[in-house]
Amino acid sequence: MSLLEIIAVLLGITNIILIIRRSVWNFPVAIVMVALYFVIFRDAKLYSDASLQIFFAIVNMYGWWSWTRNKADSGIVVVRRIPKTGYALWILGSVAAIWGWGAVMHAETDASYPYWDASVAMLSIAGQILMARRFVENWHFWIVVNLISIPLYAMKELYLTAGLYSVFLVLAVAGLIEWRKVQQR
Numbered sequence: 001m002s003l004l005e006i007i008a009v010l011l012g013i014t015n016i017i018l019i020i021r022r023s024v025w026n027f028p029v030a031i032v033m034v035a036l037y038f039v040i041f042r043d044a045k046l047y048s049d050a051s052l053q054i055f056f057a058i059v060n061m062y063g064w065w066s067w068t069r070n071k072a073d074s075g076i077v078v079v080r081r082i083p084k085t086g087y088a089l090w091i092l093g094s095v096a097a098i099w100g101w102g103a104v105m106h107a108e109t110d111a112s113y114p115y116w117d118a119s120v121a122m123l124s125i126a127g128q129i130l131m132a133r134r135f136v137e138n139w140h141f142w143i144v145v146n147l148i149s150i151p152l153y154a155m156k157e158l159y160l161t162a163g164l165y166s167v168f169l170v171l172a173v174a175g176l177i178e179w180r181k182v183q184q185r
Contacts, residue, residue: 008036009164016171019131020178022077027064031057037161044156047111048101048121055125063132070134079183082135090126090137097122113152120149136183139176146172 011033018026038053067077082090102118105111127141146169153162 002040004036005040005158005160008033008040009160011036012164013167013171016168016175020171020175022067022079022179022182024064024067024077027060027067030060034060040158040161044158045110045112046117046152046156047109048105048114048117052121052124056128059125059128059132063128066132067134076182077134079134079136079179081183082130082137087137090130090141094122094126094141097125112156116148116152120145120152123148136176136179139172139179142172143169143176 011029015026015029015033018029034053034056038050041047041049041053070078098115098119101122102115105114105118111117123141123145127138127145130138130141146165149165150162150169153159153165
């Protein structure tokens with residue numbers, strides 16, 4: 001546990017609360033958070049998670065741009081559903097990406113738990129893209145990411161981060177409920 005991890009955790013909680021509220025301010029908070037987590041995960045030899053933070057920074061910039069241009073007349077960010085076939089393709093693509101990235105991390109690095117770490121990374125990529133595009137289903141991916149991240153980070157003795165992902169899990173369920181309500185209106 002370090003000061004860096006404490007700050008990243010606080011920014012992470014703030015970020016998810018802002019996403020649930022569909023506030024465009026989630027994006028600058030996220031960009032700072034992922035910069036801190038890049039260092040934390042690199043130092044823990046969770047290279048897939050460290051690399052993921054670079055991706056998150058880029059997608060958060062895209063999401064910031066996208067959300068500011070997709071508001072209803074009331075100023076609220078509009079959310080939508082992905083078609084079932086598209087959702088199935090996202091799941092299949094994620095599984096293929098996990099297998100491929102995990103194999104590379106296993107063969108080419110000294111990564112801890114390369115397939116487990118790859119699962120967190122690839123499902124997070126899918127969730128982040130779906131969130132930036134305002135699809136309700138992004139929360140399904142985040143729920144799974146949180147469920148598999150908690151024990152991984154605990155095993156790496158990143159206890160605050162494991163705790164953060166426990167909070168993220170609760171917030172992801174709340175986000176799914178809220179976004180479904182909003183989408184159905």
